[in-house]
Amino acid sequence: MAILVNQSSRVIIQGATGKQGQYHTAKMLEYHVQVVGGVTPGKGGTEVQGVPVFDTVSQAKTAGMIDASMIVVPPAGVLAAAFDAIENEISLVVIITEFVPFHDTLKIRALALKKGIRLVGPNTIGVISPGKSKVGIMPGFIYSEGHVGIISRSGTLTHEIASNLTYKGIGQSTCVCIGGDRVKGMDFVDCLKLFREDPETEKIILIGEIGGAGEEQAASYIREHGYPKKIIAFIAGSTAPPDKKMGHAGAIIARGFGTAASKIRQLESSGVIVVRSLDALLEEAR
């Protein structure tokens, strides 16, 4: 089971012919991911690591079913690549690229919602169901198969928590890095809904950070609907200096949330176990 990706997932890589693309195509093949194609406009008919390359996602579809696309094109190309994947109704689109223009992500997110496509990212390491498959750039060997689900905004914190769990003999069902940008696809609540129904996931680790409203929304979701599984949370940034704000518009919206204190308070009042240290996460996840 697991969520979002598993052994049977057939994956394409948009941007496979680039430097990062070639490297991570190889790494995904090493992890036994079913990489069924690369997509780079103008490079159709070539190969990367033995994987056929197509000009468009629709061309790649002619070679067989596609369950997920990983996008590793440069920032300026992400809008076109993501629209190609979403218009072709690839059910999971993962945008790894960092520094995607804000307005491009707004459009991509809006189209994904309209078409019912699951979008992860941008600015993420992706999704991994350890031992089964991954649509991402994480080093697979620091993750291990098991029953803890991870949802995190930070890529390297996902590596940190997952590898610590692995070295303590605690495996993971699926780790979803939802990405560090202010506009993004799936958020904590979307992932909690999927983990709720996944029989393989017994406990969930939620790794938040200061800024944004995703953690507060997760807290209200848990409060309103209850949650059948143990959730452990850590919020990074308690000691970070407060960001300087300009103008009033941000303050109008941000009143009352976004700080570590607000996130911790709301999650705790929803029954989530919020730990103050990373090692305490391991104890709680045991």
Next chain:
Amino acid sequence: MKLYEFEGKTLFQKAGIPVPRGTVVATVEEARKAASTIGYPVVVKAQLLRGRRGKAGLIRFAEDEETLSGETSALLSMEAEGEKIDKILVEEKIPKARELYAGITFDPERLLPLLMISTEGGVDIEDIAHDRPERFFTKTLSPLRMPSLARIVDLVLRTGFRGEELLQVANVILKLVQAYFRFEAITVEVNPLMITETQGVFAADAKFEIDDSGLGRIQEAETFIRLEKLVDPLEMEAKREDIAYVRMPEGNIGLISGGAGLGMATMDMISVHGGSPANFLDLGGNATEEKTAAALRIVLKTPGVEGILMNAFGGINNCERMAKGIVRALDGLRPQQAIVVKMRGHSQEGGWALLESRQIPVVKFGTTEEAVILLMEKMKEKGEGLRGHTG
């Protein structure tokens, strides 16, 4: 990037939003020249990125040349929040008018742009939104479709405007929405929008924050690239190397991290264990050998640092490449500071071997907290060793 008022008004003009006639000046002489072209009375506005300039006395009025000279030279000798005032906008004074607040910002709950208008213009608009929501009207914008004029008219009708004024206001607000999308804005605000009896509608102020990742696509903003006014030479150095670095006063532990989330969490763990972070530093996703070396050099130079923790992963980055950077920065040095490196991921074996060959302690399978504890032990040893030498 946050824009100065005069830069924002340049973009407004490109978008067809009327602004008062004005000129940016840097001296009293230039101000006199500008005012004589514009005609008195004029408004004299300090160009700063901070808000609430009115309350802070940074916006003044002049009826004649003598007052203008006095006010301009007074403003040019001032500083506000550590920023020296070096540019002044001299503008025609718009006759008394009805005022409106209009802004578009990003709603972090719905993750969509939100258009907001209110008849209660003025500085404390966020208090109005909170305390008198009945005077505050909003509309969520679709990133895929520009709203029609009719939908904007629907919104403006709620403020009480009617007839010709209603249409004038709605047209300007539609242009504001267009400007928000065209100029890659995260936030755009006009406070106030002035609706005059005879001269139409003017944006009397302009507040823009542009998305840094979209900045390169806006030709109109090419001239806005400004000299960084960073006071701290180490922060300047980091900026040049494209490294995110923030100094914390009075810290004793320097930090190099791969990823902002891991960096913040590491700072939290340093505090949990009784240390005090001296800086935040994120290598980002393109940690080359040279960039890693530059990062370590900056942290070595950070005052007060007694110990340095590097906490990174080979995910998008590569452990061996980062290890080479560390070794390069330490080449020929015998640093006073204790150094501990925690890294794992792609090419970890090569990275670890290189660091160990230079006697740099490496945390391979331990947690961040274990790395923090190890560093503190090493700092203690170093401290005792140093005291032994001098004593």
